[in-house]
Amino acid sequence: MKRIGDFFLFCSGAHVPLLRRAPTETNKYGGIGATIFFTGLLAAFSGGYALWSVFGQLWSTLLFGLIWGLMIFNLDRYIVSGMKKRNKFSSEFLMALPRIVLAILIAIVISKPLELQVFGKEIRQELIVMEQQVFKTQEDNVLARYKQRMTELNGEIALLEHGIQTQALRRDTLQKIAQEEADGTGGSRVKNLGPIYKAKKADADSAGMALQKITAENGALIASKRQELAGIDSTFKATVAQLDRTHIDGLASQLDALGHLTERSIPVRWANWFITLLFITIETAPVFVKLISPRGPYDDLLEAHEHAFIIHRKETIEKREREYENRMMVVR
Template identity: 70%
Template sequence: MQRIRRFFLFCSGAHIPMLERAPVETNKYAGIGGTIFFTGLLAAISGGYALWTVFNQWWAALLFGAVWGLMIFNLDRYIVSSMKKREGFWDEFKMALPRLVLAVIIAMVISKPLELKIFDKEIQAELIIMEQKTFKMQEDKVKERYQARITELNAAIDKAKKEVTQQGGRRDTLMLLAQQEADGTGGSRIRNLGPIYKAKKADADAAGKSYDTLSAHNQQLITQYQQEIAATDSTIKNTIAELKRDRLDGFASRMDALGHLTDASAPIRYANWFIILLFIAIETAPVFVKLISPRGPYDDLLEQHEYAFLVHKKERKAMLDMESDERLTIAGAESEQRVKEVTG
């Protein structure tokens, strides 16, 4: 237990020999050191998991997690150890405010990878939906590339069929007129097979030949257009089949999925904020403990030590100034003596 306590005292950034002269403060600084240590440990786990999702290499995740955790641990230790207890609360708060802002930023950074792990099942389901949307978008872009030509070919087919239909209607009309002229139900109303009937029959036969010619020609065009459409459809299918369907599983994709989930679900959004606030509370706890705790014997000893160092520094500077002045005075006197000897 003594080793663990001493380790936590080291984590707090306190000067242990000086702290031993104020034993009533050891529990407070051991608690601060424990909070700093576990914050660094959570940062190591968070950073390691984040790198695992990117590179999927366990050794790289362990190495980066250890480096990241040590960096956060050292930074938190510096933040807490650099805070000095003063006489006024607001003076302390002004000095602690930049450190609190930095602690909040660190908390938000280390909380994100752990949030991704906590909501992993929901994120995996959202990633599948995102993959399907991405694949659908890719397929739509491929189809859009060929859609103009397919539309043009379908319009040409409709035009060819319409021309054949119109010519067939004209042929049928002329044949009906010739038939009515022949049986006396239309035209001149005289039942005969005379010149008028022959003229109408000739027009109907000519229309029939034009219809047959146009129908054969347009049917050939329609067959060509349909073959080109079929070839285009085959090209679209092959292009879609050759699309690279990478699985969305990277860190950025998971962050995007988590954003979709928080936007769509109020419970997940609240849970997400609660996790962030929890990490902010953990990260800022040492700073707040140091800020709200009353001034203790350790703070007095530390202030005396710093003041003694400052006084010693000033005394040393004054002594150096005096020695410098003496050397200058002696040098000046020696210089005047040499001048007198030369001029005398």
């Protein structure tokens, strides 16, 4: 336990030999050191997971996580150790403000990869939806390139078929009129096959020949246009089949998916904010502990130690200046 306590005192950034002379302060600085250590540990996990989600390589992930954790640990240790108690809260707060802002930024950076892990299941489902939306957009873009020509061909085919149907309806009507003239149910109302019937029968036969002609001509055009339409449809399907269907699973895509989830779901939004606030609280806790705690024996010892160093430095400088002046007087 003593070694663990000594390690946490080292993590706090305090001057351990001076802290030994103020035993009542060890618990406070031990707590600060533990907070700094576990923040660095969480940063290592966070950075490792972020790299793993991008590259998926174990050793590079472990190495980067270790380096990232040590960097955050050292930065936090520097932030806390650089704060001095001067019994003036306003000046201390102004001095601590840049450190607080830096601590908040570090907390946000650390929390994001861990938020991705917490909401991993929901993010994977959202990524599937995003993949489908991307593919649908790509498919619509491909379809837009062929849609105008396909619409034109379908319209032309419908027009040609309508021409055949119109001529067939005309032939059927003329045949019915000729038949009614023959059986006496229409026309002159006289049952005979006389000149009137023959004239109407000739009109019906002429319409039938015209139908055969337009059916042959339009049928050939319809077949040609349907063949062109089938070729366009085949090209469209081949182009769609060649579209990139790569899974979206990168870090940026996961952050984008998390953003979509927080926009749509209030519970996810609040949970996301609480996780971020938790890390901000953890990261800024050592700074605020140093800021709001009263001046203690360690602070007096540290100030006396620094003051003694300043006095020694001034005395050394003054001594060297006097020696220099004496040498200059001897030379003269």
